[in-house]
Amino acid sequence: MITTAPHRSITACRSCGAGPLETLMAFGQSPLADRLTVPGGSDPEYRAPLTLCHCPACSLCQLRETVEPDILFHSAYPYFSSVSPALVAHFTDSAQCLIDSFSQASDVFVVEAASNDGTMLAPFQAAGHRVLGIDPAAAPVAEARRKGIPTDQVFFTAGHARHIRDRHGPADLFIANNVLAHVADVNDFVAGIAILLKDQGCAVIEVPSLMALVDDCAFDTIYHQHLLYLSLTALAPLFSRHGLVLTDAEKVWVHGGSFRLRIARHGAPSARLLDLMAEEARRDMGTRAFFDPFLQRIRTLCDETRAAVTDLANQGMRIAAYGAAAKGTTLLHMLDLPAGALRHVYDKSPWKAGKAMPGSGLVIRPASELSRDDVDAVLLLAWNFADEILSENRRFLEAGGQFLIPVPKLRHVRRPTP
Numbered sequence: 431m432i433t434t435a436p437h438r439s440i441t442a443c444r445s446c447g448a449g450p451l452e453t454l455m456a457f458g459q460s461p462l463a464d465r466l467t468v469p470g471g472s473d474p475e476y477r478a479p480l481t482l483c484h485c486p487a488c489s490l491c492q493l494r495e496t497v498e499p500d501i502l503f504h505s506a507y508p509y510f511s512s513v514s515p516a517l518v519a520h521f522t523d524s525a526q527c528l529i530d531s532f533s534q535a536s537d538v539f540v541v542e543a544a545s546n547d548g549t550m551l552a553p554f555q556a557a558g559h560r561v562l563g564i565d566p567a568a569a570p571v572a573e574a575r576r577k578g579i580p581t582d583q584v585f586f587t588a589g590h591a592r593h594i595r596d597r598h599g600p601a602d603l604f605i606a607n608n609v610l611a612h613v614a615d616v617n618d619f620v621a622g623i624a625i626l627l628k629d630q631g632c633a634v635i636e637v638p639s640l641m642a643l644v645d646d647c648a649f650d651t652i653y654h655q656h657l658l659y660l661s662l663t664a665l666a667p668l669f670s671r672h673g674l675v676l677t678d679a680e681k682v683w684v685h686g687g688s689f690r691l692r693i694a695r696h697g698a699p700s701a702r703l704l705d706l707m708a709e710e711a712r713r714d715m716g717t718r719a720f721f722d723p724f725l726q727r728i729r730t731l732c733d734e735t736r737a738a739v740t741d742l743a744n745q746g747m748r749i750a751a752y753g754a755a756a757k758g759t760t761l762l763h764m765l766d767l768p769a770g771a772l773r774h775v776y777d778k779s780p781w782k783a784g785k786a787m788p789g790s791g792l793v794i795r796p797a798s799e800l801s802r803d804d805v806d807a808v809l810l811l812a813w814n815f816a817d818e819i820l821s822e823n824r825r826f827l828e829a830g831g832q833f834l835i836p837v838p839k840l841r842h843v844r845r846p847t848p
């Protein structure tokens with residue numbers, strides 16, 4: 431049963447409040463990307479309109495629709511930061527640099543929004559600092575508390591920032607990784623940072639980069655959870671509205687390309703921040719001229735991929751997909767392949783096997799079955815892990831199988847050359 435998810439549509443910019451927003455691309459009624467379904471089950475399959483817009487006034491790229499968070503962030507399996515070794519290493523390194531910067535200070539108070547299972551806070555606590563995590567998801571919060579990391583099970587808001595300040599005092603350091611882009615009331619979140627920080631405190635925030643998304647044509651990372659697509663051009667006025675200054679930005683690899691930002695009450699922009707902002711200005715970031723080639727590339731990529739799948743099917747090949755992650759839902763929705771074009775989808779997560787992807791209804795099979803199944807070709811939805819997945823499936827390739835990798839540019843991968 432397909433049900434429209436409860437949502438509201440904004441008419442003014444989520445940051446500066448100006449309107450109207452300019453539509454960049456309407457994705458239609460798109461399935462909620464993370465909600466796997468149970469084949470034959472009675473749970474409704476939620477869909478909601480998905481419309482990418484930008485604000486002509488402050489340049490913020492954003493979704494027009496906000497889906498009810500209780501429905502959107504419902505998840506049948508909990509997500510733990512500590513499951514990805516590469517991410518753990520990234521956040522541990524980042525924590526160590528920050529710990530080094532506080533080596534002369536005493537009684538340092540560190541607060542992290544979206545702290546998950548406490549992976550990032552643990553090194554601060556081990557270094558003797560006071561820490562507090564904030565996260566709305568029950569299972570990761572329980573895991574953080576089990577590890578001895580105090581964690582409030584709430585969304586971070588200005589109201590909760592006041593509560594923390596009253597209870598624990600102001601923070602020397604506020605951390606928020608990969609959460610700002612999910613926040614519907616972004617002014618309230620940034621106001622919370624301003625309330626919480628000491629006069630000499632700083633916030634270190636990681637956000638996915640809009641420029642990286644556009645350069646990789648990673649349009650499949652546009653889905654309902656990601657309300658904001660961030661540039662430095664749009665972020666600087668957001669922070670300054672709340673009496674904060676963006677003082678530094680550094681490119682990091684996480685989530686296909688992100689910025690690690692530093693925000694404080696005082697300070698001048700770093701040289702590398704000025705360079706990155708100059709690069710955005712040079713590329714007309716946030717204007718229609720910046721987006722038009724990207725939008726055309728999405729259409730071309732979808733047309734070419736659809737034609738390639740159809741061509742393989744016409745040759746009698748049995749085709750499956752690989753990677754039942756959220757981005758695969760958007761990609762399959764945009765490809766709009768004929769029913770039956772793909773047989774099922776493989777995924778490495780044991781939690782997902784036996785469930786089905788929303789929208790396409792493709793049933794998820796364990797990735798280990800690929801070389802044993804009667805499949806000739808695989809459409810790789812998890813294109814960001816292409817190298818890893820190709821090397822894990824050499825046997826499939828050596829047996830004559832082939833991969834279609836749609837993003838950033840459609841390519842076929844066949845038997846490896848010796």
Ligand SMILES: [Zn+2]
Nearest residue numbers: 443446485488
């Ligand atoms: Zn705006």
